[in-house]
Amino acid sequence: MGQEVAVMELVPDLGFVNQLVERAGDSFKRCYQCGTCSAVCPFATEDLELPRKQMLMAQWGMKSQMMDDPILWVCTTCGNCARLCPREVDIPGTITAVREAVLVESGISPELAKAFENTVVRGNPLGSPARRRADWAKQAGVEVPILSTLDRPTDVLFYVECYWSFHERGQQAAQAMARTLNRLGVDWAILGTEERCIADSQRAAGESGLFEEEAAKNMATLGKYTFNRLVTPDPHAFNALKNQYPKLGATYPVQHYTQFLAERLSDLPLKRIPERLVTFHDPCYLGRHNGEYEAPRRLLEAIPGVRLTEMAHCRAEGFCCGGGGGGVWNSGFVAEQVDERLAVRRVREAVASHAEVLAVCCPFEVSLFEDAVKLTGNEGTLVVRDIIELLDESLAGGEERP
Amino acid sequence: MATFAPPASGYDSILVIGGGIAGITAALEAAELGSDVFLVEKMPYLGGRVAQLARYFPKLCPPTCGIEINLRRLRDNPRVHLLTNAEVASIEGAPGAFDVAVTVEPRYVNDRCTACGACVDVCPVERPNAFNYGMDTTKAIYIGHEMAYPMKYAIDEQTCLGEECGRCVAACPYDAIDLAMKPQSVSLQVGAVVVATGWKPYDASAIVNLAFGHYPNIVTNVMLERMAADTGPTGGKIARPSDGRPVNRVAFIQCAGSRDRLHLSYCSGICCLGSLKQATYILDRNPEAEVYIYYIDLRTPGTYEPFADRVMARPHVHAVKGKVADILWDDESGDLSVVADDMVQGHMSRIPVDLVVLATGMEPSLSDHRPAMPAVLDHDGFVLDTGEDRGVYAAGCAREPMDVATATMDATAAAMMAVRSIRKSTVR
Numbered sequence: 001m002g003q004e005v006a007v008m009e010l011v012p013d014l015g016f017v018n019q020l021v022e023r024a025g026d027s028f029k030r031c032y033q034c035g036t037c038s039a040v041c042p043f044a045t046e047d048l049e050l051p052r053k054q055m056l057m058a059q060w061g062m063k064s065q066m067m068d069d070p071i072l073w074v075c076t077t078c079g080n081c082a083r084l085c086p087r088e089v090d091i092p093g094t095i096t097a098v099r100e101a102v103l104v105e106s107g108i109s110p111e112l113a114k115a116f117e118n119t120v121v122r123g124n125p126l127g128s129p130a131r132r133r134a135d136w137a138k139q140a141g142v143e144v145p146i147l148s149t150l151d152r153p154t155d156v157l158f159y160v161e162c163y164w165s166f167h168e169r170g171q172q173a174a175q176a177m178a179r180t181l182n183r184l185g186v187d188w189a190i191l192g193t194e195e196r197c198i199a200d201s202q203r204a205a206g207e208s209g210l211f212e213e214e215a216a217k218n219m220a221t222l223g224k225y226t227f228n229r230l231v232t233p234d235p236h237a238f239n240a241l242k243n244q245y246p247k248l249g250a251t252y253p254v255q256h257y258t259q260f261l262a263e264r265l266s267d268l269p270l271k272r273i274p275e276r277l278v279t280f281h282d283p284c285y286l287g288r289h290n291g292e293y294e295a296p297r298r299l300l301e302a303i304p305g306v307r308l309t310e311m312a313h314c315r316a317e318g319f320c321c322g323g324g325g326g327g328v329w330n331s332g333f334v335a336e337q338v339d340e341r342l343a344v345r346r347v348r349e350a351v352a353s354h355a356e357v358l359a360v361c362c363p364f365e366v367s368l369f370e371d372a373v374k375l376t377g378n379e380g381t382l383v384v385r386d387i388i389e390l391l392d393e394s395l396a397g398g399e400e401r402p
Numbered sequence: 403m404a405t406f407a408p409p410a411s412g413y414d415s416i417l418v419i420g421g422g423i424a425g426i427t428a429a430l431e432a433a434e435l436g437s438d439v440f441l442v443e444k445m446p447y448l449g450g451r452v453a454q455l456a457r458y459f460p461k462l463c464p465p466t467c468g469i470e471i472n473l474r475r476l477r478d479n480p481r482v483h484l485l486t487n488a489e490v491a492s493i494e495g496a497p498g499a500f501d502v503a504v505t506v507e508p509r510y511v512n513d514r515c516t517a518c519g520a521c522v523d524v525c526p527v528e529r530p531n532a533f534n535y536g537m538d539t540t541k542a543i544y545i546g547h548e549m550a551y552p553m554k555y556a557i558d559e560q561t562c563l564g565e566e567c568g569r570c571v572a573a574c575p576y577d578a579i580d581l582a583m584k585p586q587s588v589s590l591q592v593g594a595v596v597v598a599t600g601w602k603p604y605d606a607s608a609i610v611n612l613a614f615g616h617y618p619n620i621v622t623n624v625m626l627e628r629m630a631a632d633t634g635p636t637g638g639k640i641a642r643p644s645d646g647r648p649v650n651r652v653a654f655i656q657c658a659g660s661r662d663r664l665h666l667s668y669c670s671g672i673c674c675l676g677s678l679k680q681a682t683y684i685l686d687r688n689p690e691a692e693v694y695i696y697y698i699d700l701r702t703p704g705t706y707e708p709f710a711d712r713v714m715a716r717p718h719v720h721a722v723k724g725k726v727a728d729i730l731w732d733d734e735s736g737d738l739s740v741v742a743d744d745m746v747q748g749h750m751s752r753i754p755v756d757l758v759v760l761a762t763g764m765e766p767s768l769s770d771h772r773p774a775m776p777a778v779l780d781h782d783g784f785v786l787d788t789g790e791d792r793g794v795y796a797a798g799c800a801r802e803p804m805d806v807a808t809a810t811m812d813a814t815a816a817a818m819m820a821v822r823s824i825r826k827s828t829v830r
Binding site for chain 1: 610611657661662663664665698724725726727728741742743744745748749750
């Protein structure tokens, strides 16, 4: 009555719907619009109904509307929505499929495009020179064997992945890992400059083509060698090797590094470190997507001096850091769409838990959280450490490395 | 209690499992048609879930009168043979000739009990009162509820201190307590079976995001029925469990664990009506209260639509289309904040309330307890109609979720089927 009603012409794009079904299955067709997903989405704000509206638009084949909505690129595929979905819709998978379907036509932010391009050209999203991939090993203080130079099989092929290879804070973690593996006497090696990005986050960001091309190269490289298992610090790589590579025809025994070390805790001569209260952030792709909540906690609890406390949202309910699904490369774009960075929100939770250390075990998290600590003015209150750094400190006899 | 000696009726009699409204109805209908009926109830008393309601559809009267009418029919009918504290262990045979094994657990109180209550005064043990969903306690020797039939005390074996204590035995003026009573196995011969095992409320603590059990001001719909009942733990007063303060703002959460593949995949069909009814409990006590009903679809099947319209028309009743996904708690005030995606308004809704009521659905009693009997249960534990006459007929919520009025009609139909089955066998 007197109100203007916006009338929208809707032409369902059935080809688009079929494309989504082919890529993600038809679970999204079960959605009955209850809104559980939006209410628990870490991005949920007053007027952001992500991903409920996306599920409706997917059902109705509203390709052009989805393409025009920048919100499509905000989702980190963290999976908190799917955890509670009463219709068991594969929401992250559906969002990924929509991204794939519209990627070429809709265009993406320059920063995300750059990360994709870097992956293709240099084999890593950071854009670092591929020949420098193993440079971190020089400062490890221990020998880091390169598989191609060993001329023999190895027990553990350590898949370093890009952030531990190139990012300064990641490199420190990689060095700590090398020392820990040597201390355990593990027969291990890395691929060195032969290693390329696993590109699981590029896949979740919509670049399945890129993911599959990278996978083909990686499978060819891995096929040259004999090893008993892959161990990786990156939950996204772990996820791809465990869940995506088998679909492409390659199955490897793979563990996240926390799982590998948790099985060998009794062999680690851990020494007391200065007492501190530590809280742990569950990586979405280790926890919710792959069900591993215990291994990281077992490692932390084993370190003498560490007192573990939990944040308000932990384990299956854990909040996302904002890095998954391409978010780590898209932060400028995402910041324009949402009220608060997820890493900022998570750091506030960590501070509220009174922890002095925010422990992580996903390579994206260290830099995202350290930025958030600065943004929230919590320098001096909270430090961010990878679990391997705390283990390394404990193994070194309680001396924190600079 | 005297040892139960079944009358020698051969295979002409009918077994009714469950002494709730459906079982009582089926037993009476069959008995009034001339059949001998064994009515087996696992609790020490009849009445089932209906006895736990404050008011019920269609006329919103308390269950007192409905149950009383049935109990009078029962008392007057010698053909109904009641076994309380009893469970069916197995049923073997074919239509017209079933052999039934029943286990009767000791009541520890015999027929001489007059319900005088002298035992209660001396019993030293308090136990959570399951009839009131744990909101208060009874002594280890207790009477099920004010309309319990038989009106005799029973002893909770799990908490009773036993013969070492024995204070009730000494206090009983009628020599009605026997702590040495043993379980008894009873064999019955029947020609047909009515399964009226009913339902139980879905376990709300399994719905982790709705925080039941974590915050005291989150209750379930069945608990609110007890709170609203004059005979309930609060004497009919609806207050915040955390501090007893009056309730001014209430959120009803529909489909709490229903239509949900992670919980009960089906719609129980009664919870929306239940919440609309309970909205009247709130507003009758406090006309200024605000009631929020969060729903996916408000479903009031059959002839109940006008009732829904009447309640929804009340100015203090607000329907919010959106399933509640999170409940936030303020430690200091005890206030709760209910989070949902309000899809009619098109924004995220966070409404502060005093009390949250989870409208949980009906889970069949047989879902995790499937006795050996010639009946086929579906995935959820409801008795399935396979289209084949097995001589075993489901009645009430053992068959599918339904309201009280439908359950009584369903029970009558099941009784007719059972009687017909026996007469067919006899003719043959």
